[in-house]
Amino acid sequence: MALFDDHFISAHRGASGSCPENTLCAFARAARAGVRSIETDLSLLADDGFAIFHDATLGRTVAGDAPISSFDRAGLAGLDAGAWRDPAFAGEPVPALADVLSWQQKTGIGFNWEIKCHHTDYPRYATALARALAKADPAQTLISSFDAGCLAAIMPELPQIARALIAETLPADWRAIAVRLRLDGFHLNHKNLTADQVDTLHDAGLAVRCYTVNEAADIERVRGFNVDLVMTDWPERFIQFDHISGHER
Ligand code: G3P
Numbered sequence: 001m002a003l004f005d006d007h008f009i010s011a012h013r014g015a016s017g018s019c020p021e022n023t024l025c026a027f028a029r030a031a032r033a034g035v036r037s038i039e040t041d042l043s044l045l046a047d048d049g050f051a052i053f054h055d056a057t058l059g060r061t062v063a064g065d066a067p068i069s070s071f072d073r074a075g076l077a078g079l080d081a082g083a084w085r086d087p088a089f090a091g092e093p094v095p096a097l098a099d100v101l102s103w104q105q106k107t108g109i110g111f112n113w114e115i116k117c118h119h120t121d122y123p124r125y126a127t128a129l130a131r132a133l134a135k136a137d138p139a140q141t142l143i144s145s146f147d148a149g150c151l152a153a154i155m156p157e158l159p160q161i162a163r164a165l166i167a168e169t170l171p172a173d174w175r176a177i178a179v180r181l182r183l184d185g186f187h188l189n190h191k192n193l194t195a196d197q198v199d200t201l202h203d204a205g206l207a208v209r210c211y212t213v214n215e216a217a218d219i220e221r222v223r224g225f226n227v228d229l230v231m232t233d234w235p236e237r238f239i240q241f242d243h244i245s246g247h248e249r
């Protein structure tokens, strides 16, 4: 059975439609909705720990303009990742990866760690990630990235963890990339995906997961393509698709 093959709906940055993205609040909301996996973003910190954080710099979700890489784990506690969404979320911290791994142990929810290398060098990122995920359960852990170079650096460090390349559009040389990086699959933008691509990738033994699918009609469409999983900001709206029969995987 392929990784995360027992479900169809995965939470993108947690339940980020209703909660501030990439926070424990968003993850808890996703868990309450019943998801069995969560996609989130990992940014390297100054002390070689990781923040659950999408962007290279503050500004969009946290006030300020400093690079996230200039903080250490202790410094994350002073960042407010909730107020930008609503005053009701003020004080919601930027989680450290260690906090989320502890939460994962309690909940048993799978994680798709999207590695955001930003401008850090690949060997440093890979060494730090291998240390952080040394005890991660390969059955509940996936690493994905837009950055093939970062995935290549991770490969020898965490050979037991499945890898996927993220792409807005399936690259023409996808087969060579999949062989070189020993990929488990591709994570593709649903807007550019075709049923033929899904069939071809499945025939090659690759999983096809797609992002970020926030409309019921789009979920129906890609379910018709037989994609393996969709990442959505609204797991609480779409979790029922986990239980609709007839989705062959
Ligand atoms: O992992 C899929 C998706 O999250 C990639 O784009 O910008 O939301 O991290 P982004």
Ligand code: MG
Pocket (backbone or CB within 6 Å): 039, 040, 041, 114
């Ligand atoms: Mg992401």
